Amino acid sequence: MFGLIKTWKALSAKGIMGINRRNADYVLKYNKRSLYPVVDDKILTKERAIAAGIHVPELYGIISTEKEIDNLDRIIEGHNDFVIKPAQGAGGDGIIVIADRFEGRFKSVSGKIISHSEIEQQLSSILSGLYSLGGHRDRALIEYRVTPDPIFKSISYEGVPDIRIIVLMGYPVMAMLRLPTRQSNGKANLHQGAIGVGVDLATGLTLRGTWLNNRIAKHPDTGNPVDGVQLPDWDGFMKLAAGCYELCGLGYIGVDMVLDVDKGPLILELNARPGLNIQIANDCGLALRTTAIEAHLAELKARGVSESVEERVRFSQQMFGHVTPVEH
Known part of the structure; x- marks a missing residue:
């Protein structure tokens, strides 16, 4: 003692x-x-920052419901790389970082090939609150991928x-x-x-x-x-x-x-x-x-x-x- x-x-x-x-x-x-x-909500933080003229990674789109997962292709159109995040996630859990496209699929920064259906499943998991603080229903944001x-x-x-x-x-x-x-x-x-x-x-x-x-x-x-x-x-x-x-x-x-x-x-x-x-x-x-x-x-x-x-x-x-x- x-x-x-x-x-x-x-x-x-x-x-x-x-x-x-x-x-x-x-x-x-x-x-x-x-x-x-x-x-606690990355989307609210981003909206406040943009309104205040503070620089943040560009927001490509938000998915709030299972039905809106169908909007994924429209949101990422013209973008070979992007990031998917849970709005209320913590500790980096639930984040997918896509570095490129590969023959109808996607490639992560580590080189792993990810199918379109796998990304849709990840979006569904985010919406269910799997990664959110307190396990509450969540939203997914899709944004610009930072190049260090x-x-x-x-x-x-x-x-x-x-x-x-x-x-x-x-x-x-x-x-x-x-x-x-x-x-x-x-x-x-x-x-x-x-x-x-x-x-x-x-x-x-x-x-x-x-x-x-x-x-x-x-x-x-x-x-x-x-x-x-x-x-x-x-x-x-x-x-x-x-x-x-x-x-x-x-x-x-x-x-x-x-x-x-x-x-x-x-x-x-x-x-x-x-x-x-x-x-x-x-x-x-x-x-x-x-x-x-x-x-x-x-x-x-x-x-x-x-x-x-x-x-x-x-x-x-x-x-x-x-x-x-x-x-x-």
């Missing part, structure tokens, strides 16, 4: 946030339950790497790059075996890597170092993330974004209950940073002022950025 208490005190001193503290002090405190549908920037080619396996930035009341708190692996089947999902890499908020330079809760220096499939990579248009990512506070109204969120080779930074989705593995990737506790932001907000409130997106990004970069890179 004494050892557990000692360990907990050590973690608390480093500002490590546990799930209970996240839920009580941030999710419940800053996120109104009535606003959850905006982030070539900078990720040496440190990613197949799929599309994404960037998560946790945001508190419009202030970026911490960032992580998630890299697909063979084990994660090309998905950027940590629980399925993707790599999490910390990112310096000021510069966009990658830091340490964590894989299956172990610290790593190199990608297990490519063998290349995951640290020291300069992410392009980093300020663009930071401003996109900070602006999502106004977009959804939730005070504590995880903003998931991608870097498309042609379209630049795009928002994929928002998360009202972002995971805590980002602390391992950054070797830093969230609580140290969230507490600093709350103190800053209290000071601004006392002065009767608020800050713009650019000012909020600048504060976070000056307060939490310029982390010393890993030395090999």
